[in-house]
Amino acid sequence: MRMTEMIAVERMDGAVAARAESAFRVVYAEVFAEKPYEETPKSIDANFRRYRSQVREKTFSAALARTADGKPVGIAYGYPLSPSTGWWDRLTTPVDDELRREDGRRTFGLMELAVRAPWRRLGVARRMHEAVLTDTTAERVLLNARPDVEAAQAAYRSWGYRKVGEAHPWEGAVLHDVMVLDLGSGADAAPLHQP
Template structure:
């Protein structure tokens, strides 16, 4: 769905965010969910923005995923400097800029194991330019790391658990995986 369809689902997205990211291993504060909704409203205007929602029969949001096209030059806010340091400036330009960046993926704990996460990931990754799709996750969440690996995503960096503890994953069709 395009970003214009998200405001009507904001309450459900917030609930999923709280249930997912305010629990271990993320342990964010509930106020982060409100900040996420504010950021999501801005992110929806990014080039190539796309989102996917999973709902149950009564319309309750069970999960969501968001993605967009990574800008050129490579952004310098949020976690981008750590991503650039991890994969290197040449690889950032070749592998990430202009590709599809998966920003968030969350599924309510009660709906996990139903393949909703896999469906949401596939929905926002579909049509990635030249197969160039990527995401960032915490190496401290072995469940997330295993989830992406099972779907054919491969690390682009070796995580440093003492320092950043994050992993940059390249999508299963990313051309860099063939090199």
């Protein structure tokens, strides 16, 4: 049995993800303590204060990857952006109104996608990405990615994401690439991931 076959990916709604917060925290704290992120216990606590609010979104979707013995190895989560989202306001160069238009259903904001080091490059991130988007009716997915994390950048590009701008997603943040994956809609929609 291959290592990837021993990893289970569970899709969760907000209520289930809220109960699994400790597993999400284990992965987040380990991954984002690494370079180049170097998050502190204070910033990790701040992230999980936001997480507790985010899981209450009725359209929140998450994925948690675990080993056969239950050890958390990866996380992904997000939800559709509201019409009043500030996401587009943080871009360093404004984009046209049609690109930034939000209606509460158009764009799924992927807030986090992370895999612990021993389980990287095994397809776990891709499986979680697919799981978290399983029931979405969004036309597209939006995320912020650090340009200096080459493995993540390569994965996103291979999945069909394209860069549409750059942003400082929060006060004091380094510059991130803003990336969009077009999901299409209806019967003519392209597959979620290209081979």
